[in-house]
Amino acid sequence: MKRSTSSLCAALAAAASLAFAGCGDDESTTASTPAAATKELTVYSGRDEELVAPLLKTFETESGIKLNVRYGDTAELAATIREEGDNSPADVFFGQDAGALGALHKAGQLADLPPATLDRVEDRYRSADGTWTGTSARARVLAYDTRELKEADLPDSVMDLTGPEWKGKVGWAPTNASFQSFVTALRLTKGDDVAEQWLKDMKANGAKAYEKNGLVRDAIASGEIQAGLINHYYVLDAASKEGDDYPVGLHFFPGGDPGALVNVASAGVLKSSENTAAGTQLVDFLLSDASQKYFADKTFEYPLAGTTPAPTGVPALDSIEQPDLDLSNLDDLQGTLELIEQSGVL
Amino acid sequence: MAVPLVYLGIVIASDPQAAWEALWRPRTAALLGRSLLLAAAVATTTTLLAVTLAWLTTRTDLPGRRVWTALVVLPFVVPSYIGAYLFVSALGPGGVIAQTQWVYGFTGAWLVLTLFTYPLVLLPVRATLRRLDPALEEAAAGMGRSPLSVFLTVTLPQLVPAIGAGALLAVLYTLADFGAVSILRFDAFTRVIYQSYRASFDRTGAATLAALLVVVMLVLYFAEGRLRDRRSSPRSSPGTARVARPVALGRWRWPALLFCSAVVGIALVLPIGTLLVWSGRALAGSPDWPRIADGAMNSLLTAGLAATVAVVVALPVALLGARYPGRRTRTVEAISSSGYVLPGIVVALSLVFFGTRVAPWAYQTLGIVIFALVVHFLPLALGPMRTGLLQVPRSVEEAGRSAGRGPLEVWATITAPLARGATLAGAALVFLTTIKELPTIILLAPTGFGTLSTEIWRQTNASVFEAGAIPALVLLAVSAPPLFALLARDR
8 A cells, every 4th residue: 555655645745856856947848840931820819710711722822831720819829829838839829919919929929010011000000119910990888788878979089888877788898809809999098087986886887797898889779778898899790690680789989988998909920939930921822912902801801901892881081089008008907807807997 | 647736836936025025915815715616506406406416317217318428528628618609699688588797706606517417526526426325225125115215214325425416526626616706706716716817918827826726625635535435335245236226216207307408408409409500501601511510520539539548547546546545645646636626728838838848849839738637637537437436345355366466457457347338438537538638739739720719719819709619519420429439337
């Protein structure tokens, strides 16, 4: 008996020491892909397969480069790349939002993109350090029940939703990354105290929490709530399927209100990649006119490069009176999370 | 098995100050308290439900006993977030069946987690009930005790180790669950862990909170161990137990049937019915059948391999626990079980960390997926197996040894056959859990390796939950036959 216990402990100890020994060993593992004439790229995509797979297929046909695409949650894939470190098999990261790319940039895991790539996109929609670029944009809106409300009933600012006329009628998705980016924008434009008070007042006013933006939209359509803070394309997508009488409308807050924040899906090339040239080629492809048109037509997002017009049913991107702030400052999600926690919303 | 623990240690050590701050955030303690309260409530109700169902399906003449046996275990296959969403759809504010508010928050989370975790208690209790020596109960009954009194004073005490093991699994499941609590809007501890990753890319904070879960789990583990140590499983005589004579339910047959029907109705028929309605809608969108078929094959392969490997790995640990209890043994068990209390993402990321550094050749292969699943779900096999081995009297093994058989031969010819039921129960639990597992597979599987769970995720993520109805139904359908086979062999 004694022997079996101690040998098992010895085995465990050996396994643990092996694991520890491996940790300091980062440099010893090197991939053996030839630098020239890349035939394959590994892409981690936080964007849905359904949305981007056809587009990536086109890239494979046009470039002759095979793509191995891992689909997953944007933040979880970013966390994965953080854990993989220099050994990451990923060449390109394509995420739902700028925050994940920002986190990888801060961890020093993104390579610089060439100016020719960056210049295709307006400054405000890409990294100031040139390590990632937005590929398409989405606007925060107040979606509302067109059966119950007229455009004239809608407030000029997201701050007005704490009023008694909105008690119990508004939905939001506080765990959603887009919502949290918006709260960050609120903090940056109005200060932490105002943001915290707004969150508290919203909660006190009976704001209903949903797990996903799509669920907020569905709750409006089903009459459970009358309005909700979500991204514009959720409504366009449902309207394109349900037809013209879809009872959910879009309201863009005017006057640089933080409720009209525009955020971007973005892409970057990993510093640890041995195929940065081919990776950049893929980023360029995502910014090409064909891809930009694809985003406008299929995902109802705003194009960011070239002259492709906005999807039908929404005003042009320039006409949205966005809050005046630098998107790369939206990565202080830790501070936002703490604020949301303090306010007791989550 | 200690991979997640070592990983948590490394991450926390790399930034101890951030870890310290995460620990003392005001909400940490409050949320842990809420989660523990929920876990205690779930443990109580799952035990009541499971013991009743186990007794009815093993010890009585309940009509259709064999079919009920499988049906009452099947709800476990429903992924908790799907189950939760189905409940909100049926009973939420816009509910199809009734419009209520209570589905959100504590009550809803309690109900849903009870309904989808009671098989964790049911399977080990059932396995134990089948192997209990009926002679003791018969002796008590012969002395004029009422059936209820016999059950409470003779049968139930013998079930305590199995109940303890099962309830511990239900408690740990509840603590680690994210899917159900997030949809039912119950502010649970795991939500903070997920938010640390998702909203703030804060791996140190997430690791610290995960480590706190491990500490809680260790406390519970040693408490359960004390419970187990105080009980032995006596037999009146050595040898294999006879099969107990079934209790004639008589006119109690109808309430019993009604009870089983109600449980199966709420935990199985309701979800399946809703899924069928939704799949009608999803069928109109021409589902990708080859992809679903491929996912089904991969799910069965993954779950089958994970269940097999888990049982093999659990065996020595279970033997140690059953035969040589003590502090050192308990530590080995606790380390082997630590993966279970961690949310899937933490286990998966720990293997990302080690996979890329220690075994890059295995990274993103089926091998590392199976390894991760075993690290994550080992206690599901360990608990029932140890309980089963506890029931094999050591005197029988000693008799075998003194008859000149070697230890391996004794093990193969005496111990293993006697513990088979419990081993199958353990395998079934691992199988049913891993077939619905998502984060481990998404983060570690070979690129392009799709299972039914990733297919459900893909569909629901891209649009609405309804879209995942078809793969969810296929998941239930492919889980049923192996489950029937496992339970049918356990005569």
